[in-house]
Amino acid sequence: MFAKPDITSVVAGVCIVALGLLLLLDGTGTADLRFGVLAPACCAAVGAILLASGMGRPR
Amino acid sequence: MTTASAGSAGELRRDRDAGWIGGVAAGVARRFGVDVTLVRLAFVVAAAAGGAGFAAYALGWLLIPAGDSRPSRVRIRTGRAAVEVALGTGLLLVAVLLTLRELGLWFSDAIVWPLFLIAAGGALIWRQSMGEPADTVGRERSASAAAVPGAVRAEAGPSVAAPGRAELAVAEGRRAAVAISRTGIGIALVIAAGVVFLQATGALGAARDVLLALIAAVVVLAVIFAPWIVRLLRSLTEERAERIRSQERAELAAHLHDSVLQTLAMVQRRAGEPTEVAALARRQERELRAWLSGRPAPGQSARLAGALEIAAAEVEERHGVPVEVVVVGDRELDTRHEAVVAAAREAMTNAAKFGGGSPVDVYAESADSRTQVFVRDRGPGFDTGSIPPDRRGVRESIVGRMKRYGGRARVTSAPGSGTEVEIVLEEEQ
Numbered sequence: 396m397f398a399k400p401d402i403t404s405v406v407a408g409v410c411i412v413a414l415g416l417l418l419l420l421d422g423t424g425t426a427d428l429r430f431g432v433l434a435p436a437c438c439a440a441v442g443a444i445l446l447a448s449g450m451g452r453p454r
Numbered sequence: 455m456t457t458a459s460a461g462s463a464g465e466l467r468r469d470r471d472a473g474w475i476g477g478v479a480a481g482v483a484r485r486f487g488v489d490v491t492l493v494r495l496a497f498v499v500a501a502a503a504g505g506a507g508f509a510a511y512a513l514g515w516l517l518i519p520a521g522d523s524r525p526s527r528v529r530i531r532t533g534r535a536a537v538e539v540a541l542g543t544g545l546l547l548v549a550v551l552l553t554l555r556e557l558g559l560w561f562s563d564a565i566v567w568p569l570f571l572i573a574a575g576g577a578l579i580w581r582q583s584m585g586e587p588a589d590t591v592g593r594e595r596s597a598s599a600a601a602v603p604g605a606v607r608a609e610a611g612p613s614v615a616a617p618g619r620a621e622l623a624v625a626e627g628r629r630a631a632v633a634i635s636r637t638g639i640g641i642a643l644v645i646a647a648g649v650v651f652l653q654a655t656g657a658l659g660a661a662r663d664v665l666l667a668l669i670a671a672v673v674v675l676a677v678i679f680a681p682w683i684v685r686l687l688r689s690l691t692e693e694r695a696e697r698i699r700s701q702e703r704a705e706l707a708a709h710l711h712d713s714v715l716q717t718l719a720m721v722q723r724r725a726g727e728p729t730e731v732a733a734l735a736r737r738q739e740r741e742l743r744a745w746l747s748g749r750p751a752p753g754q755s756a757r758l759a760g761a762l763e764i765a766a767a768e769v770e771e772r773h774g775v776p777v778e779v780v781v782v783g784d785r786e787l788d789t790r791h792e793a794v795v796a797a798a799r800e801a802m803t804n805a806a807k808f809g810g811g812s813p814v815d816v817y818a819e820s821a822d823s824r825t826q827v828f829v830r831d832r833g834p835g836f837d838t839g840s841i842p843p844d845r846r847g848v849r850e851s852i853v854g855r856m857k858r859y860g861g862r863a864r865v866t867s868a869p870g871s872g873t874e875v876e877i878v879l880e881e882e883q
Contacts, residue, residue, distance in 0.1 A: 435552035442545030449538030450486060 406447035410440035467521030468514075478514035481521065488539050491580055495573040496547050502561060502569050506554060544574060564654035568647040575643030582636045701858060708851045712800055713741060720772060734772075758791055758820055759784040762827070765799035766816055773806035776813040783820040793859040794825055794879050800851040801829035801875035809833030809873070823881040832872040838865050852877070 421428035469480035501507030809831030861879035
């Protein structure tokens with residue numbers, strides 16, 4: 396039996412991994428990480444973490 | 455707390471009854487426990503940016519099944535959870551807008567960003583103007599009551615411990631601070647939207663000149679009228695403080711009348727029965743100590759029906775007069791309903807003392823929006839206009855108490871025809 400995962404931690408982990416991949420792609424020259432790409436990615440990551448945290452709290 | 459009408463809260467269903475078009479926004483808000491205004495604004499702003507909102511709404515209308523019309527109660531998130539959900543939704547929306555802008559699916563910076571800021575600020579101001587859900591207010595009051603254990607417990611009858619004015623003042627202060635900060639942030643966002651729009655359209659220079667002239671005029675007028683404004687504000691503050699002090703005094707007097715003064719009167723009447731007098735004194739001492747320390751009184755009930763029955767049993771035991779209680783409907787006791795119980799208890803005590811030994815009938819009815827209690831006796835009755843000014847039972851403990859808590863009480867009596875006390879408390883709007 397596994398304990399129920401903390402959804403906020405899972406979402407935060409996925410977001411950080413995705414951001415790390417973006418930076419890796421930028422570092423290897425596969426993708427061009429400009430402000431126009433990085434800004435929405437960061438907003439989406441923080442927004443998803445906040446949303447998951449808010450939804451996870453008891454009403 | 456709000457009432458919605460489509461399926462259970464766990465399923466995503468369109469809420470046609472609460473919706474404006476197809477019920478998609480209302481259904482999403484209901485499913486995730488967020489304010490429906492927030493979801494609607496997200497759709498509107500996304501619609502302004504390349505029409506993504508239209509597409510998302512149409513997809514939702516097509517794919518999400520409509521809910522049934524079975525009513526159910528859904529609790530909206532409040533406090534920190536609501537702030538996090540609102541901020542998270544806003545940031546995700548910003549991310550979508552930035553992506554659409556980057557992809558070229560964009561209307562205009564001068565339109566979309568001001569619209570986004572106006573929507574966010576408008577949502578905050580609108581939410582504040584709609585007021586807090588009733589259960590939020592109740593929870594805040596309970597939380598502040600628990601947080602101030604040593605505060606004075608005013609207005610509680612001997613069998614009912616309630617948060618007093620100090621706790622209520624703390625809760626009111628907290629709610630006022632939240633209201634001011636929410637409205638302030640909303641206004642700041644709307645002003646920022648105006649500045650962004652003027653900047654984007656190149657009209658900021660002209661607007662700045664007008665604004666400077668306006669500020670200069672306001673400063674001049676403020677210097678001229680400052681003494682009068684300060685005096686007015688000071689007088690309003692003093693008047694408010696005096697009103698609060700006067701209410702505190704009235705509530706303290708009502709509590710002492712209902713408990714200590716009545717016990718002293720009983721002690722005088724039963725001076726020849728030392729065992730009973732000692733028991734009365736012990737009980738009163740316990741109640742008074744519990745009231746002073748803010749602890750719940752012994753034998754307290756958390757529900758209206760239970761509290762009325764406890765009060766009736768206590769009056770019956772003290773005065774030896776049968777008290778019949780019938781309660782239709784029940785509810786949890788909040789501060790206002792504790793005042794109803796305290797007023798009803800005083801009415802029962804009066805009926806037992808002055809009703810000539812006739813049985814006392816108590817009928818209480820509690821629905822969602824209204825609580826009514828009737829206390830009747832078939833005693834000799836009295837002329838309601840002839841109550842001496844120093845008698846506080848009817849004037850302060852019943853009528854005054856209900857008035858202070860936003861309810862009303864009416865005493866109907868005439869010599870020879872018994873007495874009826876009607877206590878009514880409507881739900882706060």
